[in-house]
Amino acid sequence: MKDIDTNHLNRKVKEPKTMTRLWNVVSVIGLLTCLVLALWAYKSGILDSVETLQAFIGKFGYGGMAIFVIVQIIQVVIPILPGGISCLGGVIFFGPWLGFIYNYVGICIGSMAAFGISRVMGRPVLYKMFSEKLIQKYDSWTQKDSRFFKLFALAIFFPVAPDDFLCYLAGTTKMTWKQFSLVIWLGKPCSIALYSLGLTTAFRMIFSV
Numbered sequence: 001m002k003d004i005d006t007n008h009l010n011r012k013v014k015e016p017k018t019m020t021r022l023w024n025v026v027s028v029i030g031l032l033t034c035l036v037l038a039l040w041a042y043k044s045g046i047l048d049s050v051e052t053l054q055a056f057i058g059k060f061g062y063g064g065m066a067i068f069v070i071v072q073i074i075q076v077v078i079p080i081l082p083g084g085i086s087c088l089g090g091v092i093f094f095g096p097w098l099g100f101i102y103n104y105v106g107i108c109i110g111s112m113a114a115f116g117i118s119r120v121m122g123r124p125v126l127y128k129m130f131s132e133k134l135i136q137k138y139d140s141w142t143q144k145d146s147r148f149f150k151l152f153a154l155a156i157f158f159p160v161a162p163d164d165f166l167c168y169l170a171g172t173t174k175m176t177w178k179q180f181s182l183v184i185w186l187g188k189p190c191s192i193a194l195y196s197l198g199l200t201t202a203f204r205m206i207f208s209v
Contacts, residue, residue, distance in 0.1 A: 057093045065102060068093065072106025077113050079129075079164040087195040103192050111167045111184045118171030126172065130165055138169060145174050149183075156187035159195055 057064045068090060075086050087107075091099035118125050126135050138161075141148045152170055155161035170180055 065094070065098075069102050069106040069109075072103060073110040073113065076107055076110025076164050076167070077117070087192060100189075100192060104189060107192065108184050108188055111163070111188070112181070114164060114167040115171040115177075115180050118168040123172045126165075126168055129168065134162065134165060135169075138166065142169065142173050148173055149175060149179060153183045153187060156183050157190050159191040163191070 060067070072086055072090070087103050090103040093099060094102060141151050148170075152166055152175070155166055156163060167180075167184075
């Protein structure tokens with residue numbers, strides 16, 4: 001019986017590490033897919049200018065908008081791409097105003113979904129999706145509920161921390177849906193605007209050289 005229990009315990013310890021490796025593989029595949037698509041778009045002339053890229057996206061009408069919002073939701077729930085890249089894409093594809101709105105809606109819905117998933121599954125989901133080092137780094141935030149709420153709100157307002165992970169972490173605390181919703185829907189516009197402005201400026205500087 002002791003051998004069986006030991007084997008069962010070993011499997012439970014190995015499972016989070018296996019899932020973390022799996023998510024890392026998925027992230028690499030996602031990045032490689034984006035690179036392949038970017039290369040195809042470049043060779044097809046779609047990336048010749050911002051205007052040609054927007055014209056290509058415009059051919060899909062509302063379908064292009066819906067697909068982009070869904071991609072933004074997925075990239076929060078399953079963080080396979082840096083959020084800044086997708087924010088930049090939204091501004092380039094749809095312009096500054098519509099791009100901001102689509103980024104905002106997709107990221108906020110994805111953040112709510114991440115919170116809901118961890119609220120149902122608990123802390124095990126953290127170890128299945130994120131490295132133990134990352135979890136330990138921010139675990140001290142959760143020692144006091146009031147402290148976590150303040151730090152979480154600041155992290156969402158200013159793009160200085162891994163927002164996707166923090167949304168999952170928040171779901172394992174005593175933070176209520178109302179508190180989380182207020183922080184996300186009121187705090188995200190600032191971080192999204194900063195991301196979009198900074199990355200768009202950098203993008204224009206690089207491609208104007």
